[in-house]
Amino acid sequence: MSNPLHDKGEHYITTPKAEPLLERLIFGSRPIILVIFALLTAFFGYHAVQIKPDASFERLIPLEHPYIKNMMEHRADLSNLGNSIRIAVAVKDGDIFTEEYMDLLEKVTDEVFFLNGVDRAGVQGIWTPNTRWVEVTEEGFQGGTVIPGGDGWDATRLNALEQNIQRSGEIGRLVADDFKSTIISAPLLEKNPETGETLDYQAFGNAIEEKIRQKYGADNPNIDIHVVGFAKKVGDLINGIQSIGLFFLVTIGLTFVLLLLYSRCWSGTLTPIFSSIIAVFWQLGILKLLGFGLDPYSVLVPFLVFAVGISHGVQIVNAMAVESADGHNAYESAKRAFRGLYVPGMIALLSDAIGFLTLLFIEIDVIRDLAISASIGVAVVIVTNLVLHPVLLSYVGISKSGVRYVQNHDERHDRKWHWMSKFAHPSVAPVSILIALIGTGLGFYLKQDLKVGDLDPGAPELRADSRYNMDNQFMMENYSTSSDVLVIMVTTEPERCSSYPVMAAMNDLQWRLENTPGVESTASIVTVSKIVTKAFNEGNFKWSELSRNQQVINSSVQRAPSGLINSDCSLTPVLAFLEDHKAETLQRVVGVVEDYVAENPQDDFQFLLGAGNAGVDAATNEVISDAKNMMLVFVYAVVSILCFITFRSIRAVLCIVIPLGLTSVLCEALMAQLGIGIKVETLPVIALGVGIGVDYGIYIYAKFEHFLLQGRSLQNAYFETLRSTGKAVIFTGITLGIGVCTWILSPIKFQANMGLLLFFMFIWNMIGAIWLLPALARFLLRPDQMVAKAKAAQVAS
Incomplete structure (x- = not known):
């Protein structure tokens, strides 16, 4: 019995006019391509196994920030x-x-x-x-x-x-x-x-x-x-990386099981996994040759490369199965699958790669390394999954059981696809848009509490019950000087750091800091001077003040510890010991210092922020806060431009990008509610989630447009899109989500947070492409105009 949705509309542009040049080059040289891939895999694999964990204090901090420049300039005096x-x-x-x-x-x-x-x-x-x-x-x-x-x-x-x-x-x-x-x-x-x-x-x-x-x-x-x-x-973080290898194996195992259930075909299961693993080896080998290591923050990038490879590999397997079900042999099915997917696949992967490169605008080397690593990985996926994968499938093909499963699956699930196609129905689409608007408003409201920086004491990158955090808790409970120290550097002319005007200003600043919530205590040569002056006067507390007599001051600081004064008395630090390095604490304390400096300008000396681990954290928070919105603007701009180049339509861009925007807003709302701050390790997740998530929208829209250009009604075109590409998109989103969801069990807390956030973004980007995109298309697209333009283009050619 025929489905009425199949019978509506005329059919235009039903088959490609000719084999594209790239297709002829690839499928006409299959043996040579396989030999080249084998040699390159051996070469890159040899270097990949030699890559080592790497970390550097300087690569984790924003070296261009004024605080860090001040710290590095006076590093010798702050050893x-x-x-x-x-x-x-x-x-x-x-x-x-x-x-x-x-x-x-x-x-x-x-x-x-x-x-x-x-x-x-x-x-x-x-x-x-x-x-x-x-x-x-x-x-x-x-x-x-x-x-x-x-x-x-x-x-x-x-x-x-x-x-x-x-x-x-x-x-x-x-x-x-x-x-x-x-x-x-x-x-x-x-x-x-x-x-x-x-x-x-x-x-x-x-x-x-x-x-x-x-x-x-x-x-x-x-x-x-x-x-x-x-x-x-x-x-401790690097040692925790060893457990990441186990999670990688678990991810591969889960992907294998889910792919086998999806395709019912061994070749359709093993070839995308094999191609994606090859991509990971290539990426690691290239990084080693470029002199990069794997720091604790970029070590998760191979997971993402594997995920991207699987995402595009599933599309190829799905297209191969459909072509094989139509009676084509393995070679012809692979060619036709490549022909239908290489343009959207190329655009999606370019969007991923260039989107990741927007992280280069963040002036923290570890994030820039992550951007380069992710972009190299995606560039490799372009080669392995759009060349190696279809070439391999052209030899092994899709098994008979896989073809039968596709045929039976389509028949059994037509009712489900028919029901889901109602997302494009004129009466359902407005409801979807309204829900999306409510979700956006709720997301903006809930993400107001989103903080930049650490929200927990100790090392938030590790679990609260980790050995390191237990040790840190011991230090906090048993010592009055916290391990979180903000250092304000006071610079003067040589031999002038202990002059009364400088000491008086330091004294005033210390008083302000000591009365600031979050500051446990302060110390400087002023503290030493007061103690010694009191000692000079029989320990009388009335003398525990800064003397106005310069000779008394000079005498009192003669035995000041070396850490509180440099050799030529041109620099002396004010130390503020903080209760913690939470974002709000740092912002409050730094604000007090900046306000004091602004209210008391001096010509003879300067107060410079800020060294110490708290100063580094404050500078990092400022850089991330300033870069977050700029990074998102660049990511969305790149995605939008590439989508416009591909589909030549602002309406198409809106259909693809708006669901991504909803996911970004909801992700930030989730972070705020779960107490996850925007930090070095979480900021890239937002860009990575957008970059990978756009793949869903591009594949859905490309197939959707194809059926619209055949003259089908909007709902019928979406029905056919679900039957062909939609099921692969749904499967990919669920598979990738389950794969990264295992990270939640990691002993490294920031990996668990990244797994949770990526799980959310993978699933919601998939939902946005399946549910919201057709609703937007109902309001934005003009199918009649699209068909007329396509027919005019055919006549002109």
């Missing part, structure tokens, strides 16, 4: 305020004043001192000579190292140690308030000064585990060792 680690050696029972603890702490300090990558001159702990105590007596100043002289640890020496610690001012900074742990702080060298090699964060993190935690903590039931710092966090 222990940049990339560093803090190791807390804690006792479970008792306190640190025992012979066993002090002997172990000495060994740990020596071990840290000789770790590769440590700047040995800056290592500080109670065993290092740069940690000293000072007091004022009737005879003047007295002081010395915190560790008292002598051999062995009898009661007298332990009592002297406790007294020295209390006089050192290090309680809360290097020694816990409860005397149950001490900290060893070690600045790191980004490059080895002898070899020039960059710091290997994975090796450094493993050395911490093996030479410190395992050696001195695992076998000692009374000792716990806690480690925090950028290098340790990145090391």
Whole structure:
């Protein structure tokens, strides 16, 4: 029994007029092409297996931001305020004043001192000579190292140690308030000064585990060792990459099962998976040849390359099956499938690649690396899936069981496609548009709470119960100086950093900061001057103020720690210890500093933001905030231009792009509601989701337009689109969504977040192409005009 939807309208442009040149070149040289692919796969595969994890502190920060420029310019004077680690050696029972603890702490300090990558001159702990105590007596100043002289640890020496610690001012900074742990702080060298090699964060993190935690903590039931710092966090992230390989295998396995269920054909299942894996090997090999590694943020790009390959591979398998069901042999079916898909496939992949390149506008090297990596991967997919894949299928074809399944599937599901084609019906389309408008409004309302930056304490990239975050929680609970430090650099002429006007301004700024929510405490040479001035006056708290007498100030800062004043007294930092590095905390504190500087302009000295990890995070947040909207504009502009070039219609562009826009708005709303901030690792997801999601709309519209040009009614054209391309789009969206959904189980939290967001975008972009695109077409397209234009073009040619 015929379906009435099939019988409406005249038929124009039913078959291609001639084989395109590209088709003749590819299918006329199949053996040569396979040999070339085999050789290139062996070459790139050899290099792909040699690619290694890579990370760099400088590649994760916006080097062009004024804060970072200030920090890098004065880096030599801020050696222990940049990339560093803090190791807390804690006792479970008792306190640190025992012979066993002090002997172990000495060994740990020596071990840290000789770790590769440590700047040995800056290592500080109670065993290092740069940690000293000072007091004022009737005879003047007295002081010395915190560790008292002598051999062995009898009661007298332990009592002297406790007294020295209390006089050192290090309680809360290097020694816990409860005397149950001490900290060893070690600045790191980004490059080895002898070899020039960059710091290997994975090796450094493993050395911490093996030479410190395992050696001195695992076998000692009374000792716990806690480690925090950028290098340790990145090391843990790189080690977590190993689990990503397992997720990749799981994704391949799920894709295989779902493809087999979809195609009922072994060749239709294995060839797209094989071609997509080849694309991943090519991508990794090219990256290795270009000198790139896999940092913790771009390591997920091979997943996306595989996903893009599968997305386009399913379309080819589906088209092959349809052509085979019409009676064509494998060779002819592959040619006809290629002929019908290479234009929309090429445009979709170019949209992906150029869309990813828009990430290059973000001035953070790790995001630029991700953009290059993703674009190379998509460029490779253009070759593997639009050339290798159809050539392979021209030999193996679609099995008889696969052809029968396509024929029976179409007959069984015509009723379903008929029901779904009502999305293009005149009475249903307005309802869809209204729902989309409500969804857009709701999305804009809910995404008002979307924040830029971290929304959780510790390392949000890792799980809250990860070892690193547990260590960070220990530091926060037992030390008054937070690991989140904002450094304001005060620059002057040489020998002028301790002049009264400079000190008074620093004092005022510190008072403002200390009364700002989110700031635990501050420190500077002003703090030192007040303490020493009080000590000069018999410890009377009335004298715990900044003296106006320059001679008193000069005397009070003579013994200031090296970290609070540089060698020629041209720079001195103000340290603000923060409760956390959440986006709102950083914004509030940075705003206080900027407001103070704006209200108190000076000619003789400057306040410069901002070093420390909080300064780096604040700069990164600003760059991402400024780049987010610009990146989206460029992504959508690229997609729109390529769609316009392909379909030569603004109406077509709107039909394809508007569903993508709805998904972007809803994705940001979801991020706001789930407490996921826009950060280095989440910002690219928005561009990646748009780039991959546009494929659905391009394939649907290309086939939709094809049937409209045959003179079919709009609803009938959409029915045929669903029967041919629509089912492949639905399957692809669900398959890709399930594949990335497994990432939610990852021990790396940012990978879990990316998996969740990509799952949402894959599914919603598919829904938008299937549901909203035909509703928009009902209002925007003019089928009669399209047919007339096509007929005129035929006559002219």
